[in-house]
Amino acid sequence: MPKDAARNREQPLRGTGGLLLCRAGPDAVAPAAGLLRRPLLLAPAGPGWSALVPYDLSWQGDEEPVDLVLTGWTTALAVGAPWPVLALWWDADRAGFGLASGVRRSVGYVWLADGTPAGEDEAMRTFAARLGLDPVFAVAALDGLTRPDPEADAAARLRGVLAVLAHAGLALPAGLVPFRPAGALAEAARTARGVRRADRAGWREVVRPELVEASVVGPLLRGRRARVLAVGHLVAGGALGLWGLGRRGGAWCVVGGVLVVQGLAGLAYDRVRDGLRVPLPPD
Numbered sequence: 001m002p003k004d005a006a007r008n009r010e011q012p013l014r015g016t017g018g019l020l021l022c023r024a025g026p027d028a029v030a031p032a033a034g035l036l037r038r039p040l041l042l043a044p045a046g047p048g049w050s051a052l053v054p055y056d057l058s059w060q061g062d063e064e065p066v067d068l069v070l071t072g073w074t075t076a077l078a079v080g081a082p083w084p085v086l087a088l089w090w091d092a093d094r095a096g097f098g099l100a101s102g103v104r105r106s107v108g109y110v111w112l113a114d115g116t117p118a119g120e121d122e123a124m125r126t127f128a129a130r131l132g133l134d135p136v137f138a139v140a141a142l143d144g145l146t147r148p149d150p151e152a153d154a155a156a157r158l159r160g161v162l163a164v165l166a167h168a169g170l171a172l173p174a175g176l177v178p179f180r181p182a183g184a185l186a187e188a189a190r191t192a193r194g195v196r197r198a199d200r201a202g203w204r205e206v207v208r209p210e211l212v213e214a215s216v217v218g219p220l221l222r223g224r225r226a227r228v229l230a231v232g233h234l235v236a237g238g239a240l241g242l243w244g245l246g247r248r249g250g251a252w253c254v255v256g257g258v259l260v261v262q263g264l265a266g267l268a269y270d271r272v273r274d275g276l277r278v279p280l281p282p283d
Contacts, residue, residue, distance in 0.1 A: 015181025018070040018089035020052035021045060021170065022077065023131060026194065032081050033198035036073060041189040042198035046171035052198060053189040057182055066091050071098035071106060079103055084130050088158060090179050094118070095154035097161060101130045109146070115153040121146045131168065138164050155179045 022029045026042050029050045033040055038054065045051040052073075064072075070087035078085040078100035087098045096110035096119070107126045109119035124142040128135065145160045152160075158178040162170065173195075175188025189195060 015179065015184070016066050016091040017178075017180060017182035017185050018054075018066055018087060019176060019178075019185060020070065020073060020077070021086040021088065021165070022050040022052065022081075022083060023048065023085070024050060024081070024083035026050045026196065028081075028083065029077075030196070030198055032077050036076055036199070038073070038199060040198040041186065041192075041195050043173050043176075043189055043192040043195040045173065045176075046166075046169045049170050051172060051176060051189070051192075053176065053185050054182060055186040055189065055197075067094070067096060067098065067108075067110075071100070071108065074098055074100035075106060086131070088161070088178055090154065090158070095158055095178070097127075097158070099127055099130060104130075111154045111157045113154050115149060115157055117146045117148070119146065131165075133164065133168055137167065 020040075025048060026044055029052070030042055033042055033052055039056045040052045041055045043051050043053070066089045067087075070089045074085040074087045079102065081102075084099055084101035087100075089096060089098070093113055094110055095113070096108055098106055098108035100106045107123050107130070109117075109123050109127070112118055121143065124146060125139055127133075128138045128142055133139075141160070141164045145157050149156075155178065162172070162178070173189065173192035175191070176185060177188075180188070
């Protein structure tokens with residue numbers, strides 16, 4: 001084994017941190033990110049990609065480990081969005097990713113600090129499919145990251161994931177490099193071109209798109225089906241929020257809050273649309 005590789009394997013990861021990658025542009029991501037009510041910076045990360053970076057360290061005070069905190073945020077963002085959300089995270093012992101897409105079960109993978117794979121191989125294929133990656137090149141490259149490699153530590157594994165995503169258009173702003181401490185990531189995000197704060201959008205900015213009637217989505221967002229779906233969101237969100245409070249799990253409380261807001265938005269849309277419906281004049 002080369003000396004540099006051996007030395008890298010002996011060193012601990014350089015800090016606890018993480019970032020979120022959204023398969024959508026900043027304008028689409030900003031309203032949903034505001035619901036997290038977390039201090040986040042939002043920056044473009046290539047065509048059709050956005051990066052979200054915590055700009056203070058308050059989230060590290062949570063009792064939950066970094067992987068649960070970050071993947072909880074991805075679930076909250078993705079549950080009502082038409083685009084998937086990817087969390088990259090790392091600490092002194094492990095590193096990995098978690099991908100959330102709609103209401104489907106999240107998928108993820110973990111490596112130990114020395115690069116030892118500790119996940120299920122099938123997760124990589126699901127990961128590629130949900131992100132719309134190349135079914136040949138991407139799957140082959142990702143499969144390689146699940147194989148033993150004495151010269152690849154956890155940092156190299158995550159760089160491999162980013163290299164695959166680069167072929168799908170991902171271009172992280174300078175300085176947003178995995179395994180940098182969270183504070184250094186925040187400093188780099190502050191200087192990124194087009195960066196903005198994502199914690200200022202409130203429920204009005206999130207509800208407003210629900211009230212926009214589109215030719216394809218409009219028919220699906222009214223009537224009995226819409227009311228049943230909205231009530232389901234309210235019930236599920238309330239249950240998740242109470243469960244999160246019982247476990248002192250901030251991430252799950254956020255997920256519950258998002259579902260509650262979506263349920264209220266759905267009910268409001270259905271009522272407002274009925275109130276604004278104007279009958280057509282007779283022929």
